[in-house]
Amino acid sequence: GAGVSQSPSNKVTEKGKDVELRCDPISGHTALYWYRQSLGQGLEFLIYFQGNSAPDKSGLPSDRFSAERTGGSVSTLTIQRTQQEDSAVYLCASAPTGTLRETQYFGPGTRLLVL
Amino acid sequence: GENVEQHPSTLSVQEGDSAVIKCTYSDSASNYFPWYKQELGKRPQLIIDIRSNVGEKKDQRIAVTLNKTAKHFSLHITETQPEDSAVYFCAAWVTSYDKVIFGPGTSLSVIP
Numbered sequence: 421g422a423g424v425s426q427s428p429s430n431k432v433t434e435k436g437k438d439v440e441l442r443c444d445p446i447s448g449h450t451a452l453y454w455y456r457q458s459l460g461q462g463l464e465f466l467i468y469f470q471g472n473s474a475p476d477k478s479g480l481p482s483d484r485f486s487a488e489r490t491g492g493s494v495s496t497l498t499i500q501r502t503q504q505e506d507s508a509v510y511l512c513a514s515a516p517t518g519t520l521r522e523t524q525y526f527g528p529g530t531r532l533l534v535l
Numbered sequence: 536g537e538n539v540e541q542h543p544s545t546l547s548v549q550e551g552d553s554a555v556i557k558c559t560y561s562d563s564a565s566n567y568f569p570w571y572k573q574e575l576g577k578r579p580q581l582i583i584d585i586r587s588n589v590g591e592k593k594d595q596r597i598a599v600t601l602n603k604t605a606k607h608f609s610l611h612i613t614e615t616q617p618e619d620s621a622v623y624f625c626a627a628w629v630t631s632y633d634k635v636i637f638g639p640g641t642s643l644s645v646i647p
Contacts, residue, residue, distance in 0.1 A: 453634065462639040463579070463624065476632060511578065522567040522628040522635060526578040 422446065424514050424527035432533045433502055441497040441530045445514030452495050453524060454487060455511045463511065469495060502534045537562045537629045541638030549646050554612045556641045558625035561606070567628035568601060568608045569635065574621045582623075583610070615645045 425444045433439050445452050454466040465479040469489045480486070484502075489495040499506055509531050513524040538561045548554050560568075566587040571579035585592045585599045585608065592599050596615075601608040608627075612619055622642050626635040 451633075463637045465634065465637075468634050470633070476634060523569065523581060523584065524635065526571075526580070528578050 424512060424525050426510075426512050426527040426530050428530060429528065430531045430533075432535065434535055435504060436501055438498065438500045439502055439532065441499075441510050441532070443495045443497070443512030443514075443527055445493060445495070445512070446516075446525055447493075448516065449514035449525075450492060450517045451515040451524075452489060453513045453515070454495070454497050455513065456481075456508045457511055457529070458508045466497070466510075499532075502532075504534050507532055507534045537565075537627075537632070537636050539625060539627050539636045539638040541625050541641055543641060544639065545642045545644075547644045547646060548615050550615060550617060552615055554615050554619070554643055554645075556610045556623055556625065556643070557607065558609070558627075558638050559605075559607050560627040560636070562627065562629050562631070562636075563606065564630045565606075565627040566630060567635075568599070569626050569628075570597075570599060570610050571624045571626065571637075572621045573624065573640075579624060612643075615643075617645050617647050619643060620645045 427442045452469040456464045467487050468476040471492045472489050484500045487497045509529040511529045512527040515524045541558045569584040572582045573579040596613050598611045622640045624640050625638040628635050
């Protein structure tokens with residue numbers, strides 16, 4: 421079946437502009453995670469959704485970052501007033517319910533460049 | 536807080552040799568330990584995982600071992616090939632937070 425998809429695949433924006441990144445999880449997966457990966461670095465956890473609610477927002481770097489999920493499916497990560505340090509690959513992952521809920525499937529990522 | 540350490544950060548091996556990557560975790564309640572491989576410019580992909588009721592698991596050339604008492608787990612790759620070159624991330628599932636904590640990654644280079 422279809423895997424996790426993300427759009428856009430690449431985004432170039434100017435400092436101070438807002439951007440929206442989209443994640444389409446695998447159908448039926450109730451858990452959805454956002455991560456940030458700077459060049460050559462590890463996976464920085466941003467936020468986790470279970471259904472439409474976000475029990476863990478602890479990783480959001482600042483109040484410029486927000487995310488929502490609607491219908492238990494698509495999620496949007498919004499970065500307001502982008503800064504150059506926001507440049508990174510933003511990865512989304514989804515996971516099923518039940519005993520396999522720990523297994524995350526990653527999307528291809530959105531490469532964000534803030535000029 | 537919960538933490539996963541991973542060593543080494545970089546590893547170079549000759550083709551055909553073995554590679555070992557070691558991780559430690561802090562949350563004793565962790566019970567699931569996946570390993571992800573991320574090739575350059577690609578997404579992380581699950582390559583093997585182990586649960587806390589098992590001490591070792593093998594899948595062809597890769598194996599993972601777990602020592603719950605010491606809170607250590609390791610990835611072993613035998614007969615390495617150039618296509619094994621990638622960044623490998625270990626992770627530990629934190630039950631109380633319902634999420635995985637990733638290690639910082641190991642960049643493996645297999646020299647032909």
